[in-house]
Amino acid sequence: MATHKLLLLPGDGIGPEVMAEVQRLIDWLNKQGIASFETEQGLVGGSAYDAHKVSISEGDMAKAVAADAIIFGAVGGPKWDSVPYEVRPEAGLLRLRKDLGLFANLRPAVCYPALADASSLKREAVEGLDIMIVRELTGGVYFGEPKTITDLGNGQKRAVDTQVYDTYEIERIGRVAFDLARKRRNMVTSMEKRNVMKSGVLWNEVMTAVHGREYKDVTLEHQLADSGGMMLVKAPKQFDVIVTDNLFGDMLSDIAAMLTGSLGMLPSASLGEVDAKTKKRRSLFEPVHGSAPDIAGQGLANPIAMISSFGMALRYSFDMGALADKVDAAIAAVLASGLRTADIKSEGTTAASTTQMGEAILKEL
Amino acid sequence: MATHKLLLLPGDGIGPEVMAEVQRLIDWLNKQGIASFETEQGLVGGSAYDAHKVSISEGDMAKAVAADAIIFGAVGGPKWDSVPYEVRPEAGLLRLRKDLGLFANLRPAVCYPALADASSLKREAVEGLDIMIVRELTGGVYFGEPKTITDLGNGQKRAVDTQVYDTYEIERIGRVAFDLARKRRNMVTSMEKRNVMKSGVLWNEVMTAVHGREYKDVTLEHQLADSGGMMLVKAPKQFDVIVTDNLFGDMLSDIAAMLTGSLGMLPSASLGEVDAKTKKRRSLFEPVHGSAPDIAGQGLANPIAMISSFGMALRYSFDMGALADKVDAAIAAVLASGLRTADIKSEGTTAASTTQMGEAILKEL
Ligand SMILES: CC(C)[C@H](C(=O)O)[C@@H](O)C(=O)O
Ligand SMILES: CC(C)[C@H](C(=O)O)[C@@H](O)C(=O)O
Numbered sequence: 001m002a003t004h005k006l007l008l009l010p011g012d013g014i015g016p017e018v019m020a021e022v023q024r025l026i027d028w029l030n031k032q033g034i035a036s037f038e039t040e041q042g043l044v045g046g047s048a049y050d051a052h053k054v055s056i057s058e059g060d061m062a063k064a065v066a067a068d069a070i071i072f073g074a075v076g077g078p079k080w081d082s083v084p085y086e087v088r089p090e091a092g093l094l095r096l097r098k099d100l101g102l103f104a105n106l107r108p109a110v111c112y113p114a115l116a117d118a119s120s121l122k123r124e125a126v127e128g129l130d131i132m133i134v135r136e137l138t139g140g141v142y143f144g145e146p147k148t149i150t151d152l153g154n155g156q157k158r159a160v161d162t163q164v165y166d167t168y169e170i171e172r173i174g175r176v177a178f179d180l181a182r183k184r185r186n187m188v189t190s191m192e193k194r195n196v197m198k199s200g201v202l203w204n205e206v207m208t209a210v211h212g213r214e215y216k217d218v219t220l221e222h223q224l225a226d227s228g229g230m231m232l233v234k235a236p237k238q239f240d241v242i243v244t245d246n247l248f249g250d251m252l253s254d255i256a257a258m259l260t261g262s263l264g265m266l267p268s269a270s271l272g273e274v275d276a277k278t279k280k281r282r283s284l285f286e287p288v289h290g291s292a293p294d295i296a297g298q299g300l301a302n303p304i305a306m307i308s309s310f311g312m313a314l315r316y317s318f319d320m321g322a323l324a325d326k327v328d329a330a331i332a333a334v335l336a337s338g339l340r341t342a343d344i345k346s347e348g349t350t351a352a353s354t355t356q357m358g359e360a361i362l363k364e365l
Numbered sequence: 366m367a368t369h370k371l372l373l374l375p376g377d378g379i380g381p382e383v384m385a386e387v388q389r390l391i392d393w394l395n396k397q398g399i400a401s402f403e404t405e406q407g408l409v410g411g412s413a414y415d416a417h418k419v420s421i422s423e424g425d426m427a428k429a430v431a432a433d434a435i436i437f438g439a440v441g442g443p444k445w446d447s448v449p450y451e452v453r454p455e456a457g458l459l460r461l462r463k464d465l466g467l468f469a470n471l472r473p474a475v476c477y478p479a480l481a482d483a484s485s486l487k488r489e490a491v492e493g494l495d496i497m498i499v500r501e502l503t504g505g506v507y508f509g510e511p512k513t514i515t516d517l518g519n520g521q522k523r524a525v526d527t528q529v530y531d532t533y534e535i536e537r538i539g540r541v542a543f544d545l546a547r548k549r550r551n552m553v554t555s556m557e558k559r560n561v562m563k564s565g566v567l568w569n570e571v572m573t574a575v576h577g578r579e580y581k582d583v584t585l586e587h588q589l590a591d592s593g594g595m596m597l598v599k600a601p602k603q604f605d606v607i608v609t610d611n612l613f614g615d616m617l618s619d620i621a622a623m624l625t626g627s628l629g630m631l632p633s634a635s636l637g638e639v640d641a642k643t644k645k646r647r648s649l650f651e652p653v654h655g656s657a658p659d660i661a662g663q664g665l666a667n668p669i670a671m672i673s674s675f676g677m678a679l680r681y682s683f684d685m686g687a688l689a690d691k692v693d694a695a696i697a698a699v700l701a702s703g704l705r706t707a708d709i710k711s712e713g714t715t716a717a718s719t720t721q722m723g724e725a726i727l728k729e730l
Contacts, residue, residue, distance in 0.1 A: 159564040160509070160529050161564050255595060
C-alpha cells in the first residue's frame with residue numbers, strides 16, 4: 001500500500017477543532033490498514049503571523065510543495081484585522097493557491113435531505129439540489145497587477161485592482177468543468193459579464209471554442225453573472241456545473257452554499273494541473289465555511305465540511321472513490337439519525353459537540 | 366405650476382410596452398392639473414442601433430442632458446448579440462450613466478405582502494423585507510482603463526479590466542447611503558472585498574472616515590461582499606441600507622430583487638450630484654428588470670416596476686413625495702385586490718395584461 005503525505009494546516013478560529021476530527025479519521029484509517037497516510041502540521045493565517053510575523057512561513061511552504069495533498073482549515077479573525085495587508089491571514093491561503101498553481105476550485109453545493117428545512121429557501125426549491133461550482137482560482141482580480149493604493153495628495157487616494165485573464169487560463173478551467181459535467185448531468189453554465197467586461201467577452205469566446213472543439217456532447221449555456229446569481233436564488237435546481245471566474249466564483253459559490261442551509265457541511269477542492277510525467281496534481285482541500293472566531297474553542301463547530309473536504313482528497317488526489325463514498329454515506333447516516341451540531345440543530349434532533357459528531361461519523365464507518 | 370421636462374427612452378423588448386403605461390399616467394396627471402410634464406421620446410439600445418448604428422445618438426444624448434429627468438425602459442436582446450462591442454445595446458445605458466454623472470444608484474428591495482409567497486424564500490424570511498441598496502454607478506470595473514483584449518500570438522489573447530476608485534467617489538456614495546439611512550432605520554452596511562482587493566481596502570477606510578466625521582448617529586457595519594451575499598440569502602431582514610461598488614452592487618441588487626419574488630415590481634433611481642447653483646441633480650429612473658425579449662409585444666409584461674420607477678422620479682427629482690406615496694399606495698391596493706400580470710400570477714388571483722394593470726393603477730389613483 002502506497003503511503004501518502006498530507007500537510008495539515010488547521011489555521012485559525014475553529015480550524016484546529018475541526019481539523020482534529022480529520023486527524024481522528026486518518027489515525028483510524030491508518031490503524032485499520034485501510035490506507036496509509038503520513039501527516040505533518042503547519043501554521044497558516046493569524047496563527048502563522050503570531051508565531052513568525054508572516055501569513056505562512058517558508059518552511060511550511062516547502063512542506064506544502066512536498067506534500068501529496070494539503071488539508072486546510074480556515075484563516076482570519078478580528079484579532080488580525082489591523083496587521084499589514086501583505087501579511088493578513090488570507091495572504092497565506094492566496095499564496096498557497098497561487099504558488100502551487102491550484103487553478104481549479106470545485107465547490108459542490110448539495111442539499112442533504114435531512115437538512116432541507118434549514119435553508120431559508122422553500123423545501124421544494126432546494127430539496128435534492130446538487131450543483132458543482134467550478135471557480136477559477138489563480139487568476140482574475142485576485143492576482144492581476146497593478147494592485148495598488150496611490151496617494152494623489154489633497155486627501156485623495158486612488159485604489160486600483162486589475163482583472164486579467166489569458167486564453168489558456170480559461171481553456172483549462174473550462175476543461176475541468178466539462179470533464180466533471182460528463183460524469184454528472186452533462187450540462188455546463190458559464191457565467192461572466194460580457195456586456196460590461198472585456199474579460200467576460202474573452203471568457204465567453206474561449207468557453208464556446210473549447211466546447212465546440214472538444215465537448216460537443218456536453219450542453220453549454222452562457223449566463224450573465226448577475227442574472228445567474230438571480231437564477232441561483234430563484235430556481236437553483238436548473239443548474240448542473242457552473243463555471244466562472246475567481247471573483248464571481250467567490251460570490252456565487254457562497255450564495256449556492258447558503259441555499260443548502262448548511263454552510264458547515266460544504267467541502268471544496270482546489271486542484272493544479274496534472275503533471276505530464278508523474279500524472280499527479282497538486283491539491284488543497286478546505287471547508288467553504290470560515291474561521292468563525294465567535295464560536296472557536298467551545299466545541300460548537302460543525303466538523304462535517306472539514307471531514308467532507310478530506311473525503312474530496314480521497315476522491316480527487318488518491319483515487320479512493322469507494323472510500324470517499326463511504327465517508328459521504330457515513331455523514332448522511334449520522335445526519336439521518338438526528339445528530340446535529342449547534343449550527344444545524346432543529347426541534348426533535350440530538351445535540352452533538354464537534355467531537356461527538358466526529359466520533360459518530362467514525363463509528364458509522 | 367412648474368413644467369418639468371422628461372425624456373422617455375423606452376428601449377428594447379418589453380421597454381415600449383411598460384413605458385406606454387407611464388405615458389398614460391403622465392397624460393392623466395397633466396390633464397388633471399396635478400402636475401405639468403413635457404415629454405420627449407428617444408431611442409436607446411438595440412432600437413437605436415437599428416435606426417442609427419449606435420447605442421444612443423448624439424441627438425438623444427443632447428435631449429438627455431437637457432431633460433429634468435430621464436425615464437428609461439430596458440435594453441438588449443438576442444437580436445443584437447453579435448453587434449460590435451462598442452455599440453452593443455448596454456453601451457447606451459452605460460454612456461448615459463457616465464456622461465450624466467449618475468453615480469448613485471438606489472435600488473429598493475421591498476417585499477409586497479400580497480406577493481410574499483412568490484419568493485423562493487420562506488415567507489417568514491422575506492415578509493416585510495425593506496432594503497435599500499445603494500450602488501456606486503460611474504466607477505469601478507465598469508469604466509476603469511485599461512479595458513482591452515490583446516492578441517498575444519500563438520492563439521493566446523489577454524483580456525484586462527481595471528477596477529479604479531478614488532477617495533471622492535467613495536465619499537459621495539457613502540453620503541448618499543448615510544443620508545438615506547437617516548430617513549429609514551439608521552443603519553448602513555458597507556460591502557467590499559478588502560481581504561483581496563485594494564479598492565476594498567480604500568472603500569472600507571473611506572466609509573469609516575466619512576462615518577466618523579459626519580454620520581456618527583448612523584450605525585455603520587462592514588461586511589465582506591461574499592458573506593454579505595450569503596447573509597442576504599439567509600436573513601435579508603437584518604439589513605437597512607447596503608452601500609457597495611458598481612460590480613458588487615450589480616450582483617447584490619439583483620439577488621436582493623430576487624428575494625422579493627417579484628423582479629417585475631422593482632424600480633431604481635440613478636442620481637447625479639446636486640448642482641451648487643441650481644440645486645438640481647441629473648437623474649434617470651429605470652426598472653430593475655431587463656428587456657425580456659421572450660415575452661415582448663404580447664401584453665404579458667408587468668408595468669409596475671416601470672410605473673414605480675416613475676414614482677421614484679416624482680420623489681427624488683421633483684420633490685413630489687406625497688404624489689409618489691399615492692402611486693405606491695395605488696400599486697399596493699391593486700395587488701391587494703388580486704390583479705396580477707403573468708409573472709406574478711398565482712391561484713385565486715385575476716389575470717391582467719400590461720394595459721389592464723396600468724389602467725387599474727390609474728383608476729386607483
Ligand atoms: C479568505 C478569502 C481570501 C477567500 C476568497 O476570497 O477566495 C474565501 O472567501 C474563499 O472563498 O475561499
Ligand atoms: C445592462 C447592464 C449593463 C446593467 C449593469 O450591469 O449595470 C444591468 O445589469 C443593471 O444592473 O443595470
